[in-house]
Amino acid sequence: MGRGGHTRHGVATAGIGPPEAALQKYGDTRPGTFRLFGAMAMAFARSTRAKRTLAEGELSCPCCFRPGVPICDKFSPEDQKLKLSGLRSLMEAHGIGAYLVPSDDAHSSEYVGAADKRREWLSGFTGSAGTALVTMDEALLWTDGRYFIQAAEQLEPSLWTLMRSGEPGVDDLEEFCAKRQDGWLGPVGVDPRLVSLAYEAQWTSRGCAPLELLSLNLVDSVWTKRPPVARNPVVPHPLCYSGETVSSKLLRVATALRKAACGSLVLNALDQICWLFNCRGSDIECNPVFLAYAIVTVGAAPPSCEECDDAAPPKRHKAGGAAVQATLFLRALDSPRDEQTLEAVRAHLRAEGCGDGADEAEVAVLLRAYGSFDAESVAQAALPAGKGSVLLEKNSCTLAMGAAVPEARRCLVGVGPVEQFKARKNAAEVGGIVEAGRKDAAAFVSYLAWLEAEVGAGRRVDEAEGAAEIGRRRSNMKGYVADSFPTISSAGANAAIIHYRPTPGKCATISSSEVYLCDTGGQFVDGTTDMTRTVHFGTPSEQEVRAYTRVLQGHAALAAAVFPSGTPGVMLEMLARAPLWQDGLNYLHGTGHGIGAYLNVHEGPFGVGGGAVHADRIAKSERMQRVYLAPIEKGMYLSDEPGFYLDGRFGIRIESDLVVVPAETAYAWGSREYLRFRNCSPVPMCHSLIDQALLSPAEREWLDSFHRDCREAITDDLLAMAARGASDEAADAARAKAWLLRATRPCAEAKAVVAPP
Numbered sequence: 001m002g003r004g005g006h007t008r009h010g011v012a013t014a015g016i017g018p019p020e021a022a023l024q025k026y027g028d029t030r031p032g033t034f035r036l037f038g039a040m041a042m043a044f045a046r047s048t049r050a051k052r053t054l055a056e057g058e059l060s061c062p063c064c065f066r067p068g069v070p071i072c073d074k075f076s077p078e079d080q081k082l083k084l085s086g087l088r089s090l091m092e093a094h095g096i097g098a099y100l101v102p103s104d105d106a107h108s109s110e111y112v113g114a115a116d117k118r119r120e121w122l123s124g125f126t127g128s129a130g131t132a133l134v135t136m137d138e139a140l141l142w143t144d145g146r147y148f149i150q151a152a153e154q155l156e157p158s159l160w161t162l163m164r165s166g167e168p169g170v171d172d173l174e175e176f177c178a179k180r181q182d183g184w185l186g187p188v189g190v191d192p193r194l195v196s197l198a199y200e201a202q203w204t205s206r207g208c209a210p211l212e213l214l215s216l217n218l219v220d221s222v223w224t225k226r227p228p229v230a231r232n233p234v235v236p237h238p239l240c241y242s243g244e245t246v247s248s249k250l251l252r253v254a255t256a257l258r259k260a261a262c263g264s265l266v267l268n269a270l271d272q273i274c275w276l277f278n279c280r281g282s283d284i285e286c287n288p289v290f291l292a293y294a295i296v297t298v299g300a301a302p303p304s305c306e307e308c309d310d311a312a313p314p315k316r317h318k319a320g321g322a323a324v325q326a327t328l329f330l331r332a333l334d335s336p337r338d339e340q341t342l343e344a345v346r347a348h349l350r351a352e353g354c355g356d357g358a359d360e361a362e363v364a365v366l367l368r369a370y371g372s373f374d375a376e377s378v379a380q381a382a383l384p385a386g387k388g389s390v391l392l393e394k395n396s397c398t399l400a401m402g403a404a405v406p407e408a409r410r411c412l413v414g415v416g417p418v419e420q421f422k423a424r425k426n427a428a429e430v431g432g433i434v435e436a437g438r439k440d441a442a443a444f445v446s447y448l449a450w451l452e453a454e455v456g457a458g459r460r461v462d463e464a465e466g467a468a469e470i471g472r473r474r475s476n477m478k479g480y481v482a483d484s485f486p487t488i489s490s491a492g493a494n495a496a497i498i499h500y501r502p503t504p505g506k507c508a509t510i511s512s513s514e515v516y517l518c519d520t521g522g523q524f525v526d527g528t529t530d531m532t533r534t535v536h537f538g539t540p541s542e543q544e545v546r547a548y549t550r551v552l553q554g555h556a557a558l559a560a561a562v563f564p565s566g567t568p569g570v571m572l573e574m575l576a577r578a579p580l581w582q583d584g585l586n587y588l589h590g591t592g593h594g595i596g597a598y599l600n601v602h603e604g605p606f607g608v609g610g611g612a613v614h615a616d617r618i619a620k621s622e623r624m625q626r627v628y629l630a631p632i633e634k635g636m637y638l639s640d641e642p643g644f645y646l647d648g649r650f651g652i653r654i655e656s657d658l659v660v661v662p663a664e665t666a667y668a669w670g671s672r673e674y675l676r677f678r679n680c681s682p683v684p685m686c687h688s689l690i691d692q693a694l695l696s697p698a699e700r701e702w703l704d705s706f707h708r709d710c711r712e713a714i715t716d717d718l719l720a721m722a723a724r725g726a727s728d729e730a731a732d733a734a735r736a737k738a739w740l741l742r743a744t745r746p747c748a749e750a751k752a753v754v755a756p757p
Contacts, residue, residue, distance in 0.1 A: 077156045083122055084139055084159060086222035091136070096212050097184025098177070101132040101219055106193040107268045107291070108396040110602055111485075113284045114227035118219040125154045127499055131173055135184060142173050145588025145612065146498040149647065166588075166613050172620070174206035187212040192399035197392065197412065200399055202622055213399060230283035231331045233341045234290045236348035241526055241598065242278045243428025247353030247363040249276055249421070254298045254324035256417035263388035265416065266378060266405070267294040269396045271599045272418040277328060277365070278352060279345065280598065286485050287600050288523055293329040293373040295381040298388075322364040325357065327381045333369035342367065375404035383409060391416060395623070414626050415605040422596075423605060424635035429527075429597040430659055433637055436527030436598075437657060437680035439477040441710070442718035442736075444520070444531060444683045446473050449739035450732065455512055455537045462509050463489040463502035470520055476724040479524040484601040488519035488532075495534070495651030498589060498643075512538030515548075515650045515689075521601055530601050530639055532655030535686045546583070547644045548652050548689035553579035554642040555654045556702045558591065558608070559679055562663045563632070564672040569608035570628040576642040577611045585644050588612050592638045595657060606630035608638065634675055636660045652689075656681035679706065682713035684743035687750035700747040707744035714740055 091099050101123075105116035111128055119125070119132045123141055127150055130143035142163040143151050151162050164170050171179065177188060189212040203211060220226060239245060253276070257265055267273055270289035274280055281290025299322045330345070332338035345367065346356070355361025368377065382390045382405070389411035392402060402410070425433065447470040454461050461469075467489035474480060490500040492514035494507070502508075510516050516537070521530035534548060554576035561575055569592065576591045590609030593602050607627040610618060618624045632638075636659070643653035656679050663676035684707055692700070719733045719740075726732035 077158060080122075080124060080156050080159050083222060084134060087122070087134055087218055088136055090218045090221055091134070091189065092185075094189060094212075094214060094216075094218070095186045096189035096214075097181070097186035098133055098135040098188045099218055100188055100190040100195070100211070101134065102190075102194050103128065103130055104194050104196075106398060106400075107270050108196055108398065109270060109284065109287075109289075110600070111284055111287050113230045113291075115229045118217070118223070121223055122219055123155060123160060125151050126501070127151060133173060133177070133188075135180075140176070148588070149497045150499060166617055174203055174208055177203075178207040181209050189214050189218070191217040192403070193217075195399050196395055197397050197399060197402045198394040198414075198622060201394070206620075230291065231334075231338075232282045232290065233338070234279050234281050234292075234330060234332060234345055236344060237274075237278045237280050237598065238525075239278070239352070239428075241428060241432050243426040244278075245352040246276070246278050246349060246365070249278075250296065250324045250326055250354070250363050250365075252421060253296055253417050257296070257298050257388075257391060260391060260411060260413075261388055262298075262391040262411050263384070264295060264297040264382035265391045265418075266382055266397065266401060267296070267393075267416075267418060268398065268401060269393070269419070271596055271603060272416075272422060273328070274599060275422040275596075276326075276418055277349070279348065282482075283331075286483055286523065288481065288598060289600070291331050291370060293370065295327045295378065297325045297327075297381055297384070299323050299325055322355065322357070323362045325364045325366065326354075327366045327368055327377075329368045329370045329373040329377075331370045333367060334371045335369075378404040393419065395626070414622075415630070419605050422599075423594060423603070424633055425597050425637055425659065426635065430635065430637075432524075432526030433528075433597060433657070433659060434678075434680055436479070436522070436524040436529055438682065438713045438715075439479070439524060439718060439721075440474060440522050440529040440531065441682045442714045443470065443474040443477055443522075443722045444518075444533065445714055445740050445743075446719055446722035446732070446736040447518075448533070448535060448683075448743075449736040450726075451510065451516075452535075452537050452739065453735060455510060460509055462504070463491055463494065463507040464504040466510055466516075466518065467502060467520075470518065472725065473722045474520075474522045476721050477522075477524070477718075478721065479526055481523045481525060481598075484521035484523045484528050484530060488517070490517045490651065491515070492650060493648050495653075496645040496647050496649065497651070498645065498653075510537075512536075515540065515544055515652065517651055517653055519653065519655065523598060525598060528596050528598055528601055529681070530595055530655065530657060531681045531683055532641060532643075532653045533683050533686070534652045534654060534689070536688050540689055543646075544650055544652070545689055545691050546694070547585065547646075547650075548686070549691045549694045550579040550583055550585065551642050551644055551652050551654050552685060552690060552703075553695070553699060555640055555656070556699055556706075558640045558642075559656065559658060559677055559706075560702055562665065562674055562676045564670070565633055565675055566631040566672070567675075568629045569606055569632055570610040572632065573608045573611050573628075576608070576640065580642065580644060586612060587643045587645060589641075589643070591642055592640055592658075595637045595639060597637065604630075606632060606636065606638070608632075608640075632660060632675070634660050634662060634673065637680075640677070654685070656683075679709065682706075682710040684710050684740065687743065687745070687747075690747075690750070692747060692750075695747070704746050707746075711740065711744050 101119045103119050105112040123132050125141055127143060127147040130141055133140045139159055140161045140163050142165050144165050148164050155162055187209055192213040273292045273294045274289050280288040283291045332341040349365050354363045354365045357364040357366050390405045390409050391411045393416040394412040467487040471483055488500050489502055491508045491510045494500050495515055495517035515534055517534045519532040557575040573591045580586055590607055592608030594604055594606055595601055596603045610628045638658055639655055640658050641653055641655035645651040658677035659680055660675050661678045663674045665674045719736045723729045723732035
């Protein structure tokens with residue numbers, strides 16, 4: 001089938017991965033020669049510069065991207081109209097009545113590279129979550145409660161309709177299409193590389209006609225200045241941080257595959273591939289991942305396989321051929337080859353117990369070109385005769401990938417073994433997470449002390465300047481690589497925009513008369529962080545104090561929870577919402593998400609949520625059921641972030657990172673292990689926003705204990721590190737230490753001062 005062709009029920013599977021012609025058309029960006037962390041630091045430096053440009057308002061329109069050049073901030077109505085017109089012309093030529101534009105890339109990533117921001121380029125909406133649907137006479141965008149305010153501001157109302165997912169009277173995308181499809185000129189078209197098997201099943205189950213699978217991405221065809229596809233170095237992640245060798249991980253995966261009666265596993269999720277092969281990259285801003293695919297195939301079974309538990313790899317043995325063979329598809333092998341990256345990866349794999357298939361190693365890893373990942377390569381690596389089924393994660397496996405495996409050989413699962421193993425951090429990963437949290441907390445405290453002094457002295461600091469300053473202080477910390485997401489620095493009414501980004505020269509000034517919310521995080525070689533604190537440098541209103549106190553009570557209740565292993569996140573979430581519910585308040589986002597170990601700031605397979613939506617919506621959503629019903633287990637790392645947002649007035653959120661550890665209990669009823677959370681974000685709460693009268697004695701004791709931990713965790717040497725680059729580093733560190741001691745004083749010594757109504 002030609003490049004412009006399409007099929008109603010089939011897929012042009014030769015295009016599973018980006019075709020080489022497309023890579024040549026859009027070009028590559030390849031850095032020079034770097035050492036181990038030098039490669040990562042340099043690549044992320046470029047990413048960070050671009051990110052900070054975005055935080056400063058110069059980066060908005062991906063169509064104008066050039067390496068090293070800021071993206072323009074013009075999403076003019078005229079330009080958007082031309083984009084939609086061009087897309088509709090192609091829709092008409094292909095005989096489709098509507099076209100679906102997801103946020104995803106070919107790896108089902110939440111955050112995507114510049115070349116894959118199709119929905120953003122087309123609509124002007126820059127949020128990370130949302131789906132666009134374009135018909136011949138309408139353009140609609142669905143997004144969730146985190147982005148309602150942002151989307152309303154960014155979408156051109158004369159061209160786009162905002163569909164507020166979950167709001168009463170608003171049809172979800174599938175309901176909308178099922179009702180309207182008979183009136184359209186043709187079916188709904190989509191790029192099969194960007195839609196998962198799970199979504200297709202959800203689509204048809206809701207009464208929608210089958211999707212029209214096009215081998216040509218129509219948005220790419222009208223995107224005349226599409227950015228280049230990223231091609232940055234792949235950097236080995238040292239064993240002192242990963243805590244487990246590649247060979248051990250692959251043997252664990254092989255054991256899980258045998259138990260599932262599967263012979264192979266196909267992976268496209270980037271964070272899973274990075275975790276499995278103990279490598280990191282910088283192909284997506286703020287996410288230390290690289291573009292790749294992987295196939296794992298089971299070889300000879302070890303004698304001890306039946307006795308093995310998934311938590312431990314089978315014992316080493318000698319057998320004919322490898323016990324497990326993996327094929328890793330890398331951009332470094334695409335033309336022109338990146339020999340330096342290839343040699344670094346080969347040496348890393350040898351050091352971690354992997355052969356290359358030409359020796360008698362128990363575990364073999366073959367390296368192939370990223371552009372060669374297609375139906376034929378899947379068949380060769382994953383479908384050998386007599387090797388059982390092919391395990392596919394239906395939530396990440398795309399339609400194009402799935403079409404390469406006959407239905408009779410597919411074993412579809414919601415969560416595969418790599419995702420499950422990755423979620424449970426080992427001792428080395430937990431140690432790194434705790435240390436990364438200490439470093440980032442010191443940078444946060446140093447920043448808040450500086451900011452309070454600046455505001456108190458009457459010096460003007462706007463939101464964008466604040467975001468840049470905390471980023472600068474974080475970058476001083478040992479092991480820093482990049483921010484884990486663009487800092488949300490928001491004052492007053494802007495704090496009610498959950499994923500707000502300030503624009504220099506156009507953003508608000510941080511003052512003593514409004515709340516200030518800062519949601520920020522970092523990527524360190526030893527861990528990933530994501531913290532939020534809300535403060536007030538003056539006299540807050542009674543409403544602000546009460547809302548903050550309720551949020552704090554919910555945050556503390558979840559952080560202090562003790563629960564049996566296997567408890568789903570939806571059951572824990574009520575702890576965080578109950579204090580707000582007492583006042584008839586709520587928030588429209590989840591309470592907690594998984595966090596990677598120097599990986600993505602959002603990861604699965606679990607979450608803490610469900611209290612923001614009606615049960616009917618959860619019943620219709622396979623994703624919500626899968627995430628919120630997933631068990632919380634030892635070693636998992638997640639956020640605790642309740643909030644409250646009053647549109648046009650203020651927003652409050654408190655977020656800390658928690659790791660799940662064993663709890664000491666008087667009993668162990670039911671022979672189940674009991675668990676608790678360890679707080680990894682030792683940044684003080686804001687005493688001036690707390691109504692002590694609302695706190696119970698137990699809550700006051702929790703807060704005092706937390707603040708004691710903050711004083712212990714944030715040492716003088718960390719504050720000195722954060723102060724580097726200040727005009728007087730010693731004075732800066734001393735100010736931060738004084739601020740820390742004052743912010744962590746006992747509740748008995750701190751009283752909120754409330755402004756009169």
